Amino acid sequence: MSTNDTETALPTAAPATLAHRFSLLHDKADDDVIDSTLRAGVELRGATPWILMFAIFVASIGLNINSPAVIIGAMLISPLMGPIVGIGYGIGIFDFALVRRSFVNLGIAAAISLAASTLYFLLTPLDEAQSELLARTTPTLWDVLIALAGGLAGIIGMTRKEKSNVIPGVAIATALMPPLCTAGYGLANGDWSMFGGAFYLFSINCVFIAASTVIVIEYLRLPHRKFVDQRVEKRVKRTLLAVVLLTALPSIYLAIQLVDNEVFGNRARQFVRQEFGTGTTHVVDTRLDPLRRQIELTLIGARMPQSAIDAIGKRLPQAGLAGASLVVHQAEDSKVDVGLLKADILADIFRDTQQGLRERDGSIVQLKQELAQEKAKHDSWRQTAADVAAEFAAQFPHCGDLLMGRALVAAPEAKPAEEVPTLSATCKTALKPAEVERAQAWLVTRTKSPGARLVLMAPPRRR
Template sequence: MSEFDKTFAPQSEAPMTLAQRFSLLHDKADDDVIDASLRSGVELRGATPWILMFAILVASIGLNINSPAVIIGAMLISPLMGPITGIGYGIGIYDFALIRRSLLNLGIAAAISLVTSTLYFLLTPLDEAQSELLARTTPTLWDVLIALTGGLAGIIGMTRREKSNVIPGVAIATALMPPLCTAGYGLANGQWAVFGGAFYLFSINCVFIAVSTVIVIEFLRLPHRKFVDAGVERRVKRTLWTVVLLTALPSIYLAIQLVDNEVFGHRARQFVRAEFGDASTHVVDVQLEPLRRQIELTLIGPRMPRAAIQAIEKRMPQAGLAGATLVVHQAEDSRVDVGVLKADILAEIYRDTQQGLRERDATIAQLRQELAKRDARRDAWRETAFDIRNEFVAQYPACAEVLMGVALVAAEEGKPAAEAPMLTATCKRALVPADAQRARAWLTTRTKNDGARLVLIPAPRRR
């Protein structure tokens, strides 16, 4: 092999081991670069508060009109991640001055967000809670997992030499802004349960993003300050995990309750479909109360005997509904509010026909207006025609037999015919051309219509 071939021959690379492939130290930025980057995002000053206010307004509008796209756009421009990662970084390196500064800026950001969203929801005419708002009032264990895993992805992305689109994705996944906007909605409308649930969800996101930051900082072994007393270090770590546990416990309870309610609802709906699927009996309404473990049905059709209902109730434990109660309302049941059923039926009929009724009323009103205008024009034309006839006879007594009407003047093909006044006179003696021309000019001026027609007919001669 020549020297050229040896120089430019492809070099074989050793296969990458599994540990090397998943190593977080492979493309890690320098420690001082990471430190400067995380500290720079903590401060809330200059343009950052304005960006935060506008982002909160955009998110509030998106929640108000139930638009996920608008909400996502607001989360992309939110500057809330900086102070939260600053808290986690300060805990990870035991920099208490950074922790205090980050907490102060996060508190200011939360206050600005709450004031902005509260003012918006006080002023907006749309005060109905949409699904995007309600979805952020009941935190669960899944929100903890989202905040933790999203925070891990975020801090790993921040510590790389080459920045990627991880941070915008984390801002969307952890959804820091919508809970604050929902909390503002709760304040504006005096709904304290909504405010508490939404603010708790925001707190979960903050705590577990900070925890994920601490975990990654510890794993990367970034330089941190040493405690003189080992006992102080143990107390700091114990306090950190106590805060984490106290924040997570309520969400775990809510998650367990949510899963239990969903399982109960699924089993109850399957049970109703299986047991009341007879073609002669129809279930018109199903009301589920997971907390009270109650299934309430309204049936129409042939009345089911009480023994049949009791037999169905005995099969409920086999369907995973042990301890649940079944309440059945039937058409003849005195507990059924017949008035409500009638109102529901009438409301459905009304909804189906309302559009047709509105269209009919609009058509009738339009036709009445057109008829009124036509009658007014006809009455006005009748008086005008009578006056024109008398004036023409006074000028030309030889033309005593006069008819006034409206003629349709043929137009070009594809265009509607035009209407024009027409005077037809039978004259005993033919008018001279000058008089006939003057009569046509007078008729045009009198009727104020350039298309007016004058027809002069000589009287038949007597034999």
């Protein structure tokens, strides 16, 4: 082949290579394997309902304590994807018995999830709605796109020969469980707007995951049942399209509203910075109400004339805030009342002094109590020591120079030193071993101290 022939062949080979690289057919699993895999995921029996309940409890706890890590963990073990994909697969191959079975299993799964999450939120003492809960109450067009893209990725991963980690990622991205848990929170607290918003988000995920499954099944040309009457097949497709559109329309409206609110907020904050960011007047609080198109400010510092505020309000349309209103609150007098300030300072000093005196008196009382307890212990020990010495002298009259006290026993560095009762005596004649043992046992019993020591010494020799 000549050089010119090679240059001519390259442009035609490149599109073929590109088409092969993006083809979904060359690594597709066998049709029977795909069919059995997707049908097996539909059923909700055996261990699956238990796993679902525990996953719902984990997700509810994560939403309750506002922990994204816990919520993600719950989504990874959730078995909700199977029935939803089963609905899409059944519609794609026109197996309406499979569609009905998938709907039944999805309904059971949703009922179990709502019951478990409602029960948890009825029992938990943490009843405040955290940000992770509130984030699942206003679905928008972006949630539709996430569900559609996630569903496409999920069904493509399920139809491959080599299975990958696509499904856990899809479960996290589409977030099927948190909306159901949020709906359970709405039921537990009687908040029907939260319940409706969360359940709508769950419905979006279900519809668009199923729709994406139908799209991929059609593209892969999997074997499906053909209708004798083509009108019935067209009616099924039109119904699916209508369900998809009806599900998406509210989210489109909410997305437009969200974008409009964000644009209003950004323009309003920029307007406030430009108009009130200089001079001796300062903005201490800004409240924006996108629905009422209202900007409410609280100012401190030098008082602004009403004419200046009106002039600023007239510049709102130039900043893209046509139809917005400006409400400004100012202090009536910017002068400081020195007398009132002094009274406040003196009141604070008096209050702090009284608190310090109360704390000091409490410490003195506590120290007196501790001192009295130590004195009582000392007096009791002195009496006990005198009695022990007298009793020992009565038992061993040939022993004298009795000393009774507490000795500090040296201990290794790892252990604290210990004080033990110690009796020291000088005996004219040495005691027998049995007598020494009996005297030691008596001293331990008498002082109620296992570490009590008996020290016996012989008298010094005369020279």
